[in-house]
Amino acid sequence: MGQQHEDLSTKKLRLTKPSKSAALHVDLCKATSPADALQYLLQFARKPVEVESVEGVVRILLEHYYKENDASVRLKIASLLGLLSKTAGFSPDCIMDDAINTLQNEMEKGVAKEAESQAAKDVQKIIGDHFNDQDPRVRTAAIKAMLQLHERGLKLQQAIYSQACKLLADDYEQVRSAAVQLIWVLSQLYPESIVPIPSSNEEIRLVDDAFGKICHMVSDGSWVVRVQAAKLLGSMQQVSSHFLEQTLDKKLMSDLRRKRTAHERAKELYSSGEFSSGRKWGDDAPKEEIDTGAVNLIESGACGAFVHGLEDEMYEVRIAAVEALCMLAQSSPSFAEKCLDFLVDMFNDEIEEVRLQSIHTMRKISNNITLREDQLDTVLAVLEDSSRDIREALHELLCCTNVSTKEGIHLALVELLKNLTKYPTDRESIWNITPNEDPSQQFLHQSLERVYNFQHLDPRGIQELLEFTIRDLQRLGELQSELAGMADFTATYLQCQLLLIKALQEKLWNVAAPLYLKQNALASAAAKQILEETYKMEFMYSGVESRQVVIIHHMRLQAKALQLIVTARTTRGCFISELPHMQGSFVDKLLDLMPRLVSSKPSEVVKILQTTLRQSTFLHLPLPEQLHRATANIIEPTGESDNPLRFTSGLVVALDVDATLEHVQDPQGTVKVQVLYPDGQAQLIHPKPADFRNPGPGRHRLITQVYLSHTAWTEPCQIEVRLLLAYNSNRSKASTRIPKSTWNESLEAFPPSENSIEGTIPFSKPVKVYIMPKPARRLSVHKCLGA
8 A cells, every 4th residue: 555655646737739640630620721731731831850859740631632622731741741751860762552552543633734734834823923913022922933043944834924014013122023033033034935926916025025024124214123124134035136135225216116008098188188299199197106105016115225224324234234145146246347436436335344244245255346436536545544454454455356448457556656655564465466276186186095095105115205295285285275284284284194104114113122222212203293283284274073083083182002012012011901992993994803902912002003003094085175284473572683672671662463364263262472581491471362363264363462471681682583373172163263143243262271271383484582681770878968
């Protein structure tokens, strides 16, 4: 009895929460309509579900899936099932059979595709109904939700187009902005569909109608909407040519009203009943006034849309209009000729960024245009611009632009010489006028094929062939600057292969290592050089693709294997710890030998690696279409002055650095300035992102200041200033670049810290500068008292 009393006294009251599956079941049972059920499901989707509750929730959802007839509710349940199956820690195996049975039942009904289509339509209808909501935030959210459906791969219905067009007149700019995007999306989905023209019996292609409506938004009251509309116009490549050309003329074209047949015109004259000159009926009847609101084929706002954009008070709109003109002109030579006058006028814009973008745009369409003499006069006047970026971009433009007359070429040369007199620092840009392309690429590829086809030669023969080919490629790079990057890249790869072959000669490895210390040193030096060259190949060239990177990494791995062999031969027994680094990362032959490597003795591992390296043929290196070696040229300081730069020791002095960069990817993150002092000290400077300019495609300009400081010297000495290219093989070059958003300017990237830099490669000739740190003056006591 006492024991029973003791057990009863230890019992406590404990409250338990209902499970998630039970709560969901209760809610779905309470639903009186599909809309209620959908609302409960949406509320449930916002709450987290614990791992232990997922299976119960899934079974409740499947149960209601069988009972539910409404397609939109079934679609939402299916969506939730997909999300729940991805819950971390949950294994979907337990509900796999139920899910398969559910799918089989749907297929048996034969309406799976129809139900999905109907569900998609229902979802779009539900979202579309909120286009007319009284709250502008709801209207904006509804349009953005429709755009998200498109991004997820769901094809939007064409019927949405008429709803979106009405939203262009909304009072709120966020709604108009989203509506412009939606209209653009629909114009890309249904470009050839025919839509009726309001207040008319005529019809028009949907892409042409959408083009006219987006053109109209270039005159919107919000500059954000104007920028967006102008940018979208550039990507509408399928628009009819007569609509496209009308954007450059503010006048309403007569073509824009409906053409009447000769019978209709004769009938109208006859019915007027007026007799004037006796020649024809009604010839002096008053002309009808044009009602811009009733223009049939294109809205009045579309007439001269680009003219409005180029004259906009906001420079962001003007830049967007220039970029759109460029995109459209690249695909239409006739349109390029017609927009030339407008682009030339933009050379005189008050904002430097607009002028620079206009010059870049004209350069991109230079193959489709020819400058008249009056246009050339306006272009050459820009050579007087105080901005060095503008002048250098114009030099690039003049290199590749066609001029209509011989006198125009002479005038351009005279003005360039005047420019050289006024701005001597432009000499590098001016004297660089671009060489003609030479069909030497075929020779380059033939040289490579010759090497690849004769790999079966004896070691001596393949060495001679490689040496001849490397020499030919180096000579080709000297003669043909356009192919210099491709030729240097290929020659470097073949040089690595040649070094590897020489290092693996039989005579170096057939005797004991102590007798061949010199040969071991040669092999070690070859491996080190191969590693250095592979880093240059990966990080010093623009246009390198993943196919080339794989080959480069393969060569680097062979060099590391060679290092491992040499180390093992000279320091026996100390390389076991290096073995795991080789596992799972070599070529196919080495992968096949992995089980043997793991269980082999150190000496056997060396033999296996040696044999595998010697027997493996070097891989075919595919070349990209464009490949350029990164180069840099320091303009200032020149290194020609014997007058030392004097400053007080312990303080700093600023040294101006001006350099041109060619084919450098992500210069803000990779280009560094190095200063070497006579005592061996080295200083690494990270230029600010704002120090880099982009005067033309593939070209950058670095204009920065380097602050020097040192202890006192007894006499002037030279320091060396050079540019380095930093790299990190663990970080992809593509990841270091910040993509530019469609509507927003990207933020400047912070320079990488020294810890994130794996190594640096010099890519400019060093410039020597005399400096003289003077000792600090000490004031005497008498002078201090006298003061």
